[in-house]
Amino acid sequence: MGDSNKDSCSFLSEKSAKIFVAGHRGLVGSAIVRKLLSLGFTNLLLRTHAELDLTRQSDVESFFAAEKPSYVIVAAAKVGGIHANNTYPAEFIAINLQIQTNVIDSAFRYGVKKLLFLGSSCIYPKFAPQPIPENALLTGPLEPTNEWYAIAKIAGIKMCQAYQIQYKFNAISGMPTNLYGPNDNFHPENSHVLPALMRRFHEAKVNGAKEVVVWGTGSPLREFLHVDDLADAVVFMMDEYDGLEHLNVGSGKEVSIKELAELVKEVVGFEGELVWDSSKPDGTPRKLMDSSKLAGLGWRAKIELRDGLADTYKWYLENVKQCW
Numbered sequence: 001m002g003d004s005n006k007d008s009c010s011f012l013s014e015k016s017a018k019i020f021v022a023g024h025r026g027l028v029g030s031a032i033v034r035k036l037l038s039l040g041f042t043n044l045l046l047r048t049h050a051e052l053d054l055t056r057q058s059d060v061e062s063f064f065a066a067e068k069p070s071y072v073i074v075a076a077a078k079v080g081g082i083h084a085n086n087t088y089p090a091e092f093i094a095i096n097l098q099i100q101t102n103v104i105d106s107a108f109r110y111g112v113k114k115l116l117f118l119g120s121s122c123i124y125p126k127f128a129p130q131p132i133p134e135n136a137l138l139t140g141p142l143e144p145t146n147e148w149y150a151i152a153k154i155a156g157i158k159m160c161q162a163y164q165i166q167y168k169f170n171a172i173s174g175m176p177t178n179l180y181g182p183n184d185n186f187h188p189e190n191s192h193v194l195p196a197l198m199r200r201f202h203e204a205k206v207n208g209a210k211e212v213v214v215w216g217t218g219s220p221l222r223e224f225l226h227v228d229d230l231a232d233a234v235v236f237m238m239d240e241y242d243g244l245e246h247l248n249v250g251s252g253k254e255v256s257i258k259e260l261a262e263l264v265k266e267v268v269g270f271e272g273e274l275v276w277d278s279s280k281p282d283g284t285p286r287k288l289m290d291s292s293k294l295a296g297l298g299w300r301a302k303i304e305l306r307d308g309l310a311d312t313y314k315w316y317l318e319n320v321k322q323c324w
């Protein structure tokens with residue numbers, strides 16, 4: 001923690017500071033907005049994709065020149081599950097490199113006090129030691145289904161570090177594990193596993209289907225974190241952390257995809273059978289992160305998976321028509 005630079009760590013005391021939350025309508029961005037509003041922040045700067053396309057460098061520069069935010073949280077990105085990552089590699093590398101490069105560079109040029117960039121646990125090697133410490137970065141080959149996205153995210157971490165080193169720009173990075181919660185993407189093919197299964201089990205229940213297909217073998221292990229816990233961690237890092245190294249943000253608990261499927265089935269109330277489609281990729285066998293650095297600073301996840309699933313299913317039932 002950078003005590004020598006405590007001035008830039010006063011985020012929580014600046015409730016009227018202008019904060020640009022990029023990607024505020026997404027899973028993560030919307031949770032960050034909820035958290036900031038609940039804490040009493042009054043001056044959030046928000047733009048939809050249609051209002052400001054962050055891949056357009058000159059538009060991003062003009063926006064920062066005109067608005068001059070004090071703080072920036074980068075939750076805008078091209079995001080998707082294993083199938084989307086595997087199918088659209090060009091979009092995953094190009095769009096993510098463009099968005100993050102434009103936002104980080106303009107934030108520095110237009111006097112932003114502090115920026116937080118969000119990566120993902122897929123930055124680590126496919127066969128990293130478990131739980132995965134931050135220093136496992138760049139120690140081995142990546143998981144092929146998402147290496148394009150991972151390369152972009154690694155470039156984002158390195159760009160934050162480079163701007164800290166050369167320009168003393170306070171740009172930090174957090175690496176969340178697999179997330180879920182309100183405002184997730186429930187697309188049948190392009191979403192992540194948890195929203196995909198929630199929708200599939202729900203539709204099977206409503207339609208009286210006897211079976212639900214689940215991808216892969218069910219053996220991969222994943223660590224899930226409710227997005228409200230992530231939003232809490234983001235605010236914590238904005239207030240407390242100025243380090244050069246990225247920080248892992250996880251729940252510390254892992255489940256197999258088979259266990260997850262059984263849990264989602266139970267929460268949704270589907271009573272039929274699971275059928276495994278082993279023609280679909282499993283992806284990384286295991287990616288439990290070591291989040292002890294963040295824990296050492298005083299932050300821990302609070303929401304249990306079962307409670308978070310119930311909360312998300314309630315949201316899904318109330319908002320399903322707005323999901324796509």
Ligand SMILES: NC(=O)C1=CN([C@@H]2O[C@H](COP(=O)(O)OP(=O)(O)OC[C@H]3O[C@@H](n4cnc5c(N)ncnc54)[C@H](OP(=O)(O)O)[C@@H]3O)[C@@H](O)[C@H]2O)C=CC1
Binds near residue numbers: 177
């Ligand atoms: N979901 C997960 O499990 C995980 C997510 N993360 C990271 O968290 C961050 C947010 O992810 P998540 O909330 O899930 O993603 P979502 O897809 O839910 O939201 C992405 C947001 O980015 C915006 N966006 C996308 N492209 C552009 C663009 N060209 N210009 C402006 N805005 C754009 C979208 O805007 P609009 O709504 O207007 O279209 C949307 O609000 C990402 O960096 C991701 O890597 C990390 C680990 C796991």
Ligand SMILES: C[C@H]1O[C@H](OP(=O)(O)OP(=O)(O)OC[C@H]2O[C@@H](n3cnc4c(=O)[nH]c(N)nc43)[C@H](O)[C@@H]2O)[C@@H](O)[C@@H](O)C1=O
Binds near residue numbers: 190283
């Ligand atoms: C957050 C992280 O998310 C992605 O990585 P991932 O963890 O592999 O993501 P996933 O949620 O899509 O799958 C997890 C597991 O679940 C299985 N699975 C079963 N049935 C469905 C299913 O119906 N949909 C999906 N998507 N997966 C399914 C699937 O086969 C796999 O074994 C990265 O590309 C990258 O975006 C990233 O950083």
